[in-house]
Amino acid sequence: MSARPRAQLRDRGGRLAGKVALVTGAGAGIGAAIAARFAAEGAAVALVDVDLASARARVREIARNGGRALALRGDVAREADARRAVRATVAAFGALHVLVNNAGVNVMTTVERATARDFERCIGIDLKGVWLFSKHALPHLRRAGGGSIVNVASMHAFRTVPRAFPYAAAKGGVVALTKSLALDAGPDGVRVNAICPGTIATGGLAGWFAAQRDPAAARQRYLAAIPVGRVGTPADVAALALFLASDESGFVSGAAIPIDGGRDALSASGTTS
Numbered sequence: 001m002s003a004r005p006r007a008q009l010r011d012r013g014g015r016l017a018g019k020v021a022l023v024t025g026a027g028a029g030i031g032a033a034i035a036a037r038f039a040a041e042g043a044a045v046a047l048v049d050v051d052l053a054s055a056r057a058r059v060r061e062i063a064r065n066g067g068r069a070l071a072l073r074g075d076v077a078r079e080a081d082a083r084r085a086v087r088a089t090v091a092a093f094g095a096l097h098v099l100v101n102n103a104g105v106n107v108m109t110t111v112e113r114a115t116a117r118d119f120e121r122c123i124g125i126d127l128k129g130v131w132l133f134s135k136h137a138l139p140h141l142r143r144a145g146g147g148s149i150v151n152v153a154s155m156h157a158f159r160t161v162p163r164a165f166p167y168a169a170a171k172g173g174v175v176a177l178t179k180s181l182a183l184d185a186g187p188d189g190v191r192v193n194a195i196c197p198g199t200i201a202t203g204g205l206a207g208w209f210a211a212q213r214d215p216a217a218a219r220q221r222y223l224a225a226i227p228v229g230r231v232g233t234p235a236d237v238a239a240l241a242l243f244l245a246s247d248e249s250g251f252v253s254g255a256a257i258p259i260d261g262g263r264d265a266l267s268a269s270g271t272t273s
Contacts (some may be wrong), residue, residue, distance in 0.1 A: 014042030015246045020048040020093040022085065024076050025103030025135060027054030029202050030152065033234035034100055034241045039067030039109045041242060046089035048074045050103075068093075076103045076129030077121075079136075086136040086200045094139040097147040100244045101130040101174075104152065111165050119166045126170035127177065134181055138190065146189025151178050152237070153194040155260050171196075182254035191253035193244045198260025200232045227262030249264065 021038045025031040027049030035045045047069060049055040054069035062069040070092050082244055090096050107114075107122035123142035130151050141147035156170040175196060181192040197209045199205065199222070212218035222230055240259055243249050258264045 014040065015242060015248070017041045017042035018096070019097040019245075020046075020089065020095050020132070021098035021100065021245065022048065022086075022089045022096060022137065023100040023102055024048045024074070024129065027051045027058060030197070030234045030237045031100070031102040032058045032202065033238040034102060036062060036065075036067075037070065037235070037238040037242050038098070038245065039069055041246075042067065043245075044068040044070075044093040046070045046072055046085065046092065046101070048072045048076070048085045050075050057060070063183045076101075076133060077124035081135050082132040086133070086140060090140055095144045096137055097144050098150070099133060099137040099141070099147070100150045100152070100241060100245070101133055102152040103129055104170075106167055106250070108164050108167050110163050114165055117213070122166045122170050123173070126167070127173040130174055130177055134177075134192075138185060138188075141190045142186075142188045147191075148245045149181060149185070149190065149192040150241050151192070151194045152241075153178070153256060155198045155258060155264065156255065157194075157196060158258075158264070178253050178256060186253055191244075191249070193249070193252060193254070194256040195237060195240055196256055196258045196260070197232060197237055198258065198263050199226065200234060200237060202234070205231065221238050225263060225266070226260070227265065230261065232259060232261060247268050 016038055021043045023031050023035045026035040026047035027217045035047050035058060039183060047055040047058055052073035059069040059071045072085050072088055074085045104126045105122060107118050134149055151174050153174040156168040157171040157175045160168040178192050178194040185192060209215045209219050237259060
């Protein structure tokens with residue numbers, strides 16, 4: 001990874017004016033939406049992704065809209081990459097105030113069919129990566145006088161479906177890690193919260209519908225199980241991440257917040273995303 005020359009922060013206004021954020025898995029989907037929203041609200045943003053070309057494309061979009069951003073390649077499951085990404089962010093922008101641990105991978109099978117490689121890959125990216133980036137970001141958040149860590153978990157942490165191992169286990173771990181971090185870092189002014197998305201409209205969801213025998217009927221049945229009548233969007237998740245990253249949520253820490261269109265309010269006999 002290589003950082004650009006250190007940038008001078010300009011106050012563009014907005015809810016994150018003057019802040020510096022690092023977002024993992026920011027090359028596409030939810031991470032890209034969070035990075036773009038943060039930049040639009042005045043933050044300087046480092047976008048970390050294993051696909052550097054995608055991260056650079058998002059940085060160009062942010063720059064066209066007048067924002068400040070930096071693309072970094074990193075595998076969140078590797079401690080050396082986590083250390084370098086945090087250091088490069090601080091070198092480029094002078095501080096770190098917000099960390100969003102978004103990078104994740106869906107590995108879904110059964111306990112018996114899962115291989116050690118399946119387990120290690122999912123836990124490494126979805127859970128270990130959250131720990132590694134938090135570990136290396138915390139000294140800089142303290143140095144900045146406090147800040148916010150936002151972890152992207154899942155509703156699978158609370159209620160899941162058959163053949164969802166080890167993904168559900170990893171996301172359950174993210175919620176538990178969030179609470180531990182909130183307790184340990186709270187005295188230093190660092191808040192830590194988890195976002196728990198339900199069904200979010202991504203390419204993967206569209207592919208699932210297309211693979212069904214009757215895609216239109218499958219989509220109708222799916223939407224009928226969501227009280228608000230639609231699936232979520234990356235922009236929905238970005239809006240919640242913005243609140244948790246901003247000073248508006250100054251008394252919110254250790255929370256695991258569902259964002260699933262009300263589906264969590266259904267009886268236990270319902271299914272999850």
